[in-house]
Every structure is written in structure tokens, then in C-alpha cells.
Amino acid sequence: MNSMTLNKxxxxxxxxxxxxxxxxxxxxxxxxxxxxxxxxxxxxxxxxVATITMSVSSxxxxxxxxxxxxxxxxxxxxKVDNSDVxxxxxxx
Amino acid sequence: MxxxxxxxxxxxxxxxxxxxxxxxVFGYPGGAIMPIYDALYDSDVKHFLxxxxxxxxxxxxxxxxxxxxxxxxxxxxxxxATNLITGLADALADSIPVVAITGQVPxxxxxxxxxxxxxxxxxxxxxxxxxFQVTDINELEKVLHQAFEIALEGRHGPVLVDIPKDxxxxxxxxxxxxxxxxxxxxxxxxxxxSKALDLLTHAKQPILYVGGGVGMANAVEEVRDFxxxxxxxxxxxxxxxGAINPDNENHLGMLGMHGTKAANLAVQESDLLVVVxxxxxxxxxxxxxxxxxxxxxxxxxxxxxxxxxxRDADAAxxxxxxxxxxxxxxxxxxxxxxxxxxxxxxxxxxxxxxxGDNIFAPAVLKTVSDLMPSNTCVTTxxxxxxxxxxxxxxxxxxxxxxxSGGMGTMGFGLPAAIGAQISRPxxxxxxxxxxxxxxxxxxxxxTIKRYQIPVKVVLIDNAKLGMVRQxxxxxxxxxxxxxxxxxxxDFVMLATAFDIKSKLITKKSEVKAAxxxxxxxxxxxxxxVKIDAAENVWPLVPPNTANDKMMESV
Ligand SMILES: Cc1ncc(C[n+]2csc(CCOP(=O)(O)OP(=O)(O)O)c2C)c(N)n1
Ligand SMILES: [Mg+2]
Numbered sequence: 001m002n003s004m005t006l007n008k009x010x011x012x013x014x015x016x017x018x019x020x021x022x023x024x025x026x027x028x029x030x031x032x033x034x035x036x037x038x039x040x041x042x043x044x045x046x047x048x049v050a051t052i053t054m055s056v057s058s059x060x061x062x063x064x065x066x067x068x069x070x071x072x073x074x075x076x077x078x079k080v081d082n083s084d085v086x087x088x089x090x091x092x
Numbered sequence: 093m094x095x096x097x098x099x100x101x102x103x104x105x106x107x108x109x110x111x112x113x114x115x116x117v118f119g120y121p122g123g124a125i126m127p128i129y130d131a132l133y134d135s136d137v138k139h140f141l142x143x144x145x146x147x148x149x150x151x152x153x154x155x156x157x158x159x160x161x162x163x164x165x166x167x168x169x170x171x172x173a174t175n176l177i178t179g180l181a182d183a184l185a186d187s188i189p190v191v192a193i194t195g196q197v198p199x200x201x202x203x204x205x206x207x208x209x210x211x212x213x214x215x216x217x218x219x220x221x222x223x224f225q226v227t228d229i230n231e232l233e234k235v236l237h238q239a240f241e242i243a244l245e246g247r248h249g250p251v252l253v254d255i256p257k258d259x260x261x262x263x264x265x266x267x268x269x270x271x272x273x274x275x276x277x278x279x280x281x282x283x284x285x286s287k288a289l290d291l292l293t294h295a296k297q298p299i300l301y302v303g304g305g306v307g308m309a310n311a312v313e314e315v316r317d318f319x320x321x322x323x324x325x326x327x328x329x330x331x332x333x334g335a336i337n338p339d340n341e342n343h344l345g346m347l348g349m350h351g352t353k354a355a356n357l358a359v360q361e362s363d364l365l366v367v368v369x370x371x372x373x374x375x376x377x378x379x380x381x382x383x384x385x386x387x388x389x390x391x392x393x394x395x396x397x398x399x400x401x402x403r404d405a406d407a408a409x410x411x412x413x414x415x416x417x418x419x420x421x422x423x424x425x426x427x428x429x430x431x432x433x434x435x436x437x438x439x440x441x442x443x444x445x446x447x448g449d450n451i452f453a454p455a456v457l458k459t460v461s462d463l464m465p466s467n468t469c470v471t472t473x474x475x476x477x478x479x480x481x482x483x484x485x486x487x488x489x490x491x492x493x494x495x496s497g498g499m500g501t502m503g504f505g506l507p508a509a510i511g512a513q514i515s516r517p518x519x520x521x522x523x524x525x526x527x528x529x530x531x532x533x534x535x536x537x538x539t540i541k542r543y544q545i546p547v548k549v550v551l552i553d554n555a556k557l558g559m560v561r562q563x564x565x566x567x568x569x570x571x572x573x574x575x576x577x578x579x580x581x582d583f584v585m586l587a588t589a590f591d592i593k594s595k596l597i598t599k600k601s602e603v604k605a606a607x608x609x610x611x612x613x614x615x616x617x618x619x620x621v622k623i624d625a626a627e628n629v630w631p632l633v634p635p636n637t638a639n640d641k642m643m644e645s646v
Contacts, residue, residue, distance in 0.1 A: 019213075019224070019225060020213070020214075020217070023214070023217060024217055027217045027218060031218065063400065064397075064401065067396050067397035067399075067401075068397050070396070070397075071395070071396075071397055072222075073221075073222045073242060
């Protein structure tokens with residue numbers, strides 16, 4: 001059996017409410033090695049703000065996933081637990 | 093005053109392409125993209141009909157890489173779109189700006205398993221930087237501008253725009269307004285410059301580790317300047333080759349799995365890595381835990397997600413390399429280290445004295461490299477010939493060595509060379525290919541024939557899937573499973589069928605004259621170079637092994 005510990009994290013993601021933003025987040029999360037334990041998504045709201053909360057677990061550090069989600073074009077920011085929102089970082 | 097005019101979605105596409113300076117596109121028509129091809133008929137944009145959509149995608153990649161612009165490819169829905177995918181994946185892995193336009197079945201038919209309907213938008217999620225499906229004609233202009241902006245913004249990458257047939261046909265008034273800028277752009281945080289300077293001034297054995305990001309950041313000059321002024325010894329990744337001035341005597345060549353002995357030993361001994369536009373790829377690091385075990389790391393990158401991904405940085409400098417690297421230029425006191433590495437460079441220099449009459453591939457590629465005009469653009473396929481090209485050819489700019497790095501895609505070389513030649517009609521373009529790889533996009537010889545594209549193909553023919561055969565010999569007890577190609581077609585006859593001049597050489601004594609003949613020929617040329625099937629690429633760092641434990645022969 002794998003003895004590595006799974007760490008659990010709660011993410012809050014804010015995004016422009018664009019096409020398939022939810023699918024993009026799901027795809028990146030799976031690909032980067034994070035298991036989704038549950039989620040709640042408010043998308044296609046008509047006011048161009050999508051909010052997604054997601055609990056994930058992985059052996060990998062959460063910063064890896066945050067950086068990759070942040071890279072998605074439509075993402076405004078990703079927050080873990082109660083810590084501060086990590087503002088999207090793009091080239092100027 | 094802004095003018096506006098009414099036109100179809102298809103015509104609008106070409107207007108926007110031209111606004112972005114696009115003169116050439118690569119593609120293949122079909123039912124769901126017919127309105128776009130109809131608009132092409134009236135457009136000044138020149139279209140190159142490739143003979144497979146994968147060829148179109150790779151030509152767009154080659155075009156983009158050789159010219160430092162965005163490459164554009166077009167395909168119809170369904171199989172046309174899926175045929176683009178390998179090229180898009182390749183562009184994603186190597187951060188190449190490509191805009192792919194796919195036709196889609198009409199919006200009313202979408203989701204009904206219509207003829208030639210595939211969810212290319214869904215498929216694109218894993219193989220593009222971003223993608224769009226345009227279901228409203230009023231969105232098309234904005235989306236197309238955004239596609240170009242995203243392809244080139246930050247770390248470059250491929251963008252796909254899927255356009256249903258009815259949207260291509262719909263009429264719209266072009267707004268002719270300039271780009272609507274992307275939202276969400278925030279300035280990068282201040283870099284660890286002072287930390288980096290501190291690390292640098294205390295380093296006794298620093299190495300500059302140069303990656304493909306240097307060329308893409310348009311920072312070749314800055315990196316050369318930094319290497320000159322600091323005198324820091326440097327190593328290059330496969331994609332970083334050409335960034336360092338070929339005359340720089342402190343350059344140790346390529347590092348990694350097939351890197352030079354000097355480069356790999358120097359990196360293992362270093363106490364500081366200054367990483368510019370590179371990402372600690374597994375083909376570079378070998379066993380990650382044992383890679384440069386005593387080195388601190390200063391990591392320059394445009395992509396936040398690359399920092400601390402595979403190796404922690406002691407100082408991270410995010411953002412534009414061009415502006416940031418000069419801030420670190422300082423004089424270093426590393427004469428002993430330089431001397432030691434120069435000695436290694438001499439001690440471990442490549443040798444071309446090879447016994448017998450058979451042609452030695454490294455020597456052929458060295459000859460081609462020595463004889464080719466300056467600013468020649470070389471593409472490769474994937475395998476032993478690719479590694480020999482990387483080891484034994486010299487490039488004066490990263491845009492002069494186009495190879496599938498991240499994806500390692502066989503079939504890249506020929507169509508990429510076509511794209512490169514179209515973007516740079518006055519430069520020599522050489523595709524170094526293998527007898528396995530060439531067959532993966534061999535249909536593109538027809539593209540060469542049609543447009544008389546003067547690409548030179550150097551076909552390194554070992555009648556094997558040589559790289560896989562090498563691994564079978566070394567790591568699978570010589571059980572040669574499905575790697576024999578001794579029944580290859582007659583390549584000279586094949587080239588002749590496409591009106592391409594060609595020649596077969598089998599002896600060392602024939603090499604120089606044949607290479608000269610190829611280079612002197614005005615049109616396309618295929619030089620088939622028969623080599624010994626048993627030749628291996630050395631050195632080789634076996635999988636999951638530290639880079640200083642390379643094998644040098646069997
Ligand atoms: C599309 C694709 N399929 C399979 C591979 C695996 N592969 C890597 S090198 C190689 C052999 C290439 O043979 P050839 O083009 O003759 O080059 P050689 O190694 O003989 O120089 C293969 C099959 C690959 N890289 N790309
Ligand atoms: Mg071969």
C-alpha cells in the first residue's frame with residue numbers, strides 16, 4: 001500500500017464566467033494529480049462571475065495546483081482555506 | 093474615424109488574420125469549413141495545402157518557430173480537427189504560438205452526433221493553452237483577436253478557435269476596433285534580485301543553464317551579454333541550443349540524457365545554477381534528487397507555475413528575461429572554475445575518427461553544419477539522428493534549430509521545415525530526419541512538390557527505429573521488438589516520384605561532395621545517408637540515474 005499521506009485542501013476559485021471554465025478546472029485538477037472530494041459551482045450566472053469551491057486531496061503540495069489553475073486564462077483568483085486570495089499573476 | 097463594413101464570418105476571419113500580419117496559413121478543406129475556404133478564395137492571405145492536417149499543424153509550428161511570429165493552421169470538423177491534435181500538443185509542450193481554426197457542424201446540429209462532428213472544444217482542453225467555440229457571430233472578431241493575444245502573451249502556446257458553419261456564413265459588421273485587452277493581468281511581483289545578486293557574488297562554481305525560453309523571450313542578446321560579461325560557464329537544453337554564441341569558449345554544450353560529458357559533470361559539481369527559461373525537464377535532470385546536488389538555484393521564468401515545480405528556487409525572478417537578466421550582470425571571480433571546465437571541454441571533445449568505410453552519422457552532421465551557410469535553419473525528427481544533430485551541429489540562433497523537445501514527436505521534421513522555409517524564403521532550411529520518422533509525414537513531400545519548396549532533407553538511414561533499438565539493446569537484453577525497418581521503401585525512388593532530386597550515399601568518401609551538391613542545388617533535395625544499424629548515441633545517462641553516471645559505450 002502507498003504510505004504517502006493525502007492532504008486535504010479547500011479551494012475557492014473565482015473566475016470570469018466564460019465557456020467551459022468548470023471543465024477546464026476539472027481537467028487541470030485531475031491532470032496535476034489531485035482528487036476531487038466535492039465541489040460546489042455557481043457558473044453561467046449571467047453576471048460574468050463564477051465561483052467554485054472545491055475540496056481536493058493529494059500527496060502533492062497545493063501550490064502546484066494553485067499555480068496551474070491560476071494559469072487558466074479565465075481565472076481571477078484562487079484561495080485556499082481561509083488564507084488570502086492568491087492573485088492571478090500574469091505578465092504585464 | 094473608424095470605418096465599418098459588413099462581411100461574412102469567413103471573410104472576417106481573414107480580415108483579422110491580416111490585421112495580425114498573417115500572410116501565410118496552412119490547412120486542408122472539408123465540409124464544415126467550406127465557407128472559410130470560400131472567403132479564402134478572395135483573400136490576400138496565401139494558403140498552403142498540406143496533405144494531412146498534422147502536416148498543417150507542424151508547418152504552422154515550424155513557421156512560428158523560425159520566424160518568431162504566430163503560425164496559423166486550418167482544418168475541417170471531425171477528423172480534420174482531430175488530425176491537428178498532435179501538432180497542438182507539440183506546440184503546447186514547446187510553448188509555440190499557434191492559432192488553429194477548425195470548422196464545426198452548424199450550431200443547430202451540434203450535440204446530435206452529426207456527420208463529422210467531434211467535440212474538438214472538449215478535446216482541446218488538454219492540448220491547448222486556451223480555446224474558444226464561437227456560437228455567436230458577434231463574438232467572432234473579439235475572440236479572434238484574443239486568440240492571437242493569448243498565443244503570444246506570457247508563456248506562448250497554441251490557441252484553438254472552433255467556428256460552426258452557420259457562424260462562418262453569418263453576416264456581421266466588422267468593428268475594426270483594436271484589440272480588446274485581456275482582463276486579469278496583474279503585474280508580476282517584485283523579483284528576488286538582491287537575493288540573487290548575493291547568491292551570485294558568493295558562488296565559486298556557477299553555471300548558466302540556458303533553456304528554450306531564452307529565444308522565445310527574445311533575450312538571446314541579453315543572455316550572450318550576460319555570459320560574456322560574467323564569464324559564467326554555460327550549458328544548454330535541447331531547445332536552448334543556439335542561444336549562447338557558438339564562439340563562447342565557456343560554453344559546454346547540451347546537458348541531460350545525451351548531453352556532453354563536460355556539461356553534465358560541470359552541472360553536477362556546480363554550486364549555483366542560474367536558470368534562464370528552462371524548467372528542469374526530466375530529460376535534462378536525470379534522477380532529480382541527485383541533479384546538481386550542491387547547487388543553489390536562481391530561476392528566471394515567465395511562468396509562475398514553473399518556479400518550484402521540480403526543483404526549489406533559492407531566488408525566483410519572474411517576468412521578462414530581457415529586462416531582468418541584465419540586472420544581475422556583475423563581475424565574477426571564477427577563473428579557476430573556468431579553467432577547469434575549459435580543460436574538460438578539451439579532454440572530452442567529440443571525436444570523429446571512426447574506423448572503416450561506413451558513414452559515421454555524427455561526422456556527416458558535423459560536415460553539414462560546417463558547410464551550411466550562416467543563418468541556416470535546421471529541423472529534426474525524433475530519435476538518434478535528432479540527438480546527433482543536437483550534439484554535432486552548431487546553430488547561431490535558437491530559431492535556427494527546430495526540434496520537437498517536450499513532446500518528442502516523430503513526423504515533426506519535414507512539415508516543420510516546410511513552414512520554416514515559407515517564413516524565411518531566403519535562408520537555407522535543412523530537415524535532418526530518420527528512416528522511421530520521415531514516413532510519419534511523408535505525404536508532405538507532395539507539399540514540397542506543389543510549391544517547389546527548396547527544403548533539403550538529410551535522411552539518416554539505419555533501417556531501424558534506432559533510438560528504440562538502442563534502448564532494447566541496452567536495457568531490454570537485446571530483444572529487438574518491432575524496431576527493424578530493413579524493408580524500407582526505396583527513398584531515392586520515393587523522392588523522385590515527388591520530383592525531388594535525391595541521392596544515396598553509403599561510404600565515408602562520398603559525404604563531402606554529396607553535402608556540397610545538396611547545398612548547391614536550388615530546389616528541394618533528399619540526401620539518403622546509409623549508416624550502420626548498430627551505432628548508438630553516446631554519452632547516455634540511463635533512466636533514473638544521476639547525470640554524472642553516464643554510459644560512454646558498451
Ligand atoms: C509519434 C511518435 N511515435 C513513437 C515515438 C517513439 N520513438 C522515439 S525515437 C523512435 C525511433 C525513430 O526512428 P528514426 O526516425 O528512424 O530515427 P533513428 O532513431 O533511427 O535515428 C521512436 C519509435 C515517438 N517519439 N513519436
Ligand atoms: Mg532510423
